[in-house]
Structure formats: structure tokens, C-alpha cells
Amino acid sequence: MLANQIKSEQEGLSKINNRHLSVKVNMEGSLIGRKIDLYAHTSYEMLAQTLENMFYGTHNAVGSSRLLNGTSEFVLTYEDKEGDCMLVGDVPWQMFLGSVKRLRILRNTNMQH
Amino acid sequence: MNNNDQNASLTMMKRRWLQDHQRRLMSQPYINMLVSPQPPTPPIHKFLKEEDDLITGVIPAVTVVVEGRSICHRISLHNHDGYNSLAKALRRMLVDDGGNEDDREEGLDLSNAVPGHIIAYEDMENDLLLAGDLNWKDFARVARRLRIIPVKSHSSKGKGSK
Numbered sequence: 350m351l352a353n354q355i356k357s358e359q360e361g362l363s364k365i366n367n368r369h370l371s372v373k374v375n376m377e378g379s380l381i382g383r384k385i386d387l388y389a390h391t392s393y394e395m396l397a398q399t400l401e402n403m404f405y406g407t408h409n410a411v412g413s414s415r416l417l418n419g420t421s422e423f424v425l426t427y428e429d430k431e432g433d434c435m436l437v438g439d440v441p442w443q444m445f446l447g448s449v450k451r452l453r454i455l456r457n458t459n460m461q462h
Numbered sequence: 463m464n465n466n467d468q469n470a471s472l473t474m475m476k477r478r479w480l481q482d483h484q485r486r487l488m489s490q491p492y493i494n495m496l497v498s499p500q501p502p503t504p505p506i507h508k509f510l511k512e513e514d515d516l517i518t519g520v521i522p523a524v525t526v527v528v529e530g531r532s533i534c535h536r537i538s539l540h541n542h543d544g545y546n547s548l549a550k551a552l553r554r555m556l557v558d559d560g561g562n563e564d565d566r567e568e569g570l571d572l573s574n575a576v577p578g579h580i581i582a583y584e585d586m587e588n589d590l591l592l593a594g595d596l597n598w599k600d601f602a603r604v605a606r607r608l609r610i611i612p613v614k615s616h617s618s619k620g621k622g623s624k
Contacts, residue, residue: 384595
């Protein structure tokens, strides 16, 4: 299953890195949050895949990440060091790692496009 | 309290390491210092390993709350070496099996330890998180309370992939 592939990829990366950046992920409407190691990911795409597997199940294993391309009813945001709610994907991945404190998946109706 | 003692000794160890680090830096040629712009981070994991025995004696057991039940339980996470061990303990504690326990405990993990329920925990910031994402050691360190929640009581838990 794709979820297992991704998980073992991440574990491989964690072993190489020996560093972890575990951030909390909350989805609007869900009481229980999750934790994700950002250093075990190398790109936004990979992160979006992990999140979709976590919260959507493996229904959309194939295809581009809906969280990032705006077709999902949800939007991926993060809380940065200053406490602001930012849209994920604007800055380069490494820069994102330097400022992200936690992730929040919000309903699309909150956003103004 | 005991927590303060722990923090105090950790702080002291950090300070000592930093002082040693400064001394090491000063004895190196200047060019080496230009290479690493990041402030030095003391090897916390080493300190915590040494402190493990200390921690086991000092950290209190966590409360286990089952939604819908009025009586709570307590469990000491440091008596367990992994999630499977915790799952077994929760199963014995909360599920009235009555049958042959040894047979049932194969293939037992967090997801089926308490049937119909999800095992979540509250951390130091009082956030509610699903147990199992972190490695065991980190989890035992940050979990302040366990909450066993029936599957239906919240929307889109999203743990569909099995």
C-alpha cells in the first residue's frame, strides 16, 4: 500500500537525518490531532501525500495532491513563528521548514481567493 | 518539586556543555567558526539518556480517562517499552475479556486495544493528539494524560487507511 511505502521512505529519511521536526496537524472538524515529522519529507508534494493518507485514507493515492492545487474542500495552512496563519506553498521548502510551528487544515470557505 | 530538580540539572548540564563548547571554539582557528553560523545546540539526547534512570523515579503515572466512564485509571508509561506493551496493558485494564488473555494478545496494537475506541493523549500544551505518531520514548515523555474516545464521537477522524 502506498501509505506503507511513504512511511518507510520517511523512516529512511529520519535515519539519515537523525533530526526531527515533529509538528502538530489539526484538521478543522476533527477533535484529535496528529503529529508529522517534517524533516522526514523533502517537498510540499510529499507532505501533502502524507497528510492526505492520514486524513483522507488512500482513496486518492494516484494523482496530484488535492490539498495543494486547490481542488479540495480543504486548504493547508501553517502557523509560523510569529503566530500568523499562512498558506502552505508560497515559500521554498527549506524556508518553510525554518518558520513552521504547526499545521492546520482548514475548510476552503474560510479563505478569500 | 521534582520536575524543577530535573530542569535544574538539565540546565546545569547544558550550561557546562556550552562553556566547554566556547572553550573549544576559542582554541580553533577563526576560519572554522565562519563555517557554522548556527548557534551550538548541546546534545540533549545524551543528557536525557543519562537522566533516564532519574526520570523513571520522578515522573508520575498518567491518568487514563475513558469517555463515558466515571472512574479513571492510572498507568505508568515508563513501565512499558513500547506501544504494544501499552496496548496490552490498556486491554487488560479496560476491556472485560474474561477469556484466555494469552491467545487474544497476538496482533494487539493501539488500534484494537480497546475496541470501538481511539487512544489519544493530551500533551504539555493540552492539545489532543492520536497516540502512535511519535516514537515511544518521545511519546512517554510528552504524554500527560490518555483519553480513550469512542470512534463515533467526533467527525472525520480520517484514519481510513488500514
